[in-house]
Amino acid sequence: MMVVLQRVLDPEHPINVVEMGLVKPDDVRIKGNEIHIDFAPTSPMCPMGAVIGIIIRKAVEDEFPEKKVVVQVKSGTHMREEACNTMINDEDQYQSAIEKLTASGALERLIVKD
Numbered sequence: 331m332m333v334v335l336q337r338v339l340d341p342e343h344p345i346n347v348v349e350m351g352l353v354k355p356d357d358v359r360i361k362g363n364e365i366h367i368d369f370a371p372t373s374p375m376c377p378m379g380a381v382i383g384i385i386i387r388k389a390v391e392d393e394f395p396e397k398k399v400v401v402q403v404k405s406g407t408h409m410r411e412e413a414c415n416t417m418i419n420d421e422d423q424y425q426s427a428i429e430k431l432t433a434s435g436a437l438e439r440l441i442v443k444d
Contacts (some may be wrong), residue, residue: 332355334389335367338385338440342372350372351370357421364399367400369402374408379414380418383414386432402416409436
């Protein structure tokens with residue numbers, strides 16, 4: 331799983347989320363058909379907090395399409411934790427964000443392909 335996450339770049343830095351310490355091995359839990367990932371945005375007011383989570387979810391879903399992927403901001407690490415988690419996990423908001431990231435070319439730049 332960490333190999334997949336190493337392909338996810340932070341939107342503001344050309345560094346992957348594992349190297350930045352946003353996701354650690356203990357933050358990933360696989361339970362049956364579900365993958366749960368917690369992450370810590372770069373700061374409590376990180377403007378890209380939800381986007382980071384969306385990109386993480388997309389990369390993992392692409393690699394494991396048969397699994398349900400749940401990505402959440404680690405409790406207490408972002409001022410707008412609830413709003414970020416809703417944007418990441420509400421299907422309509424998530425799909426809208428994916429469409430916008432794809433149209434802008436950002437998604438292609440932020441998930442490094444093999």
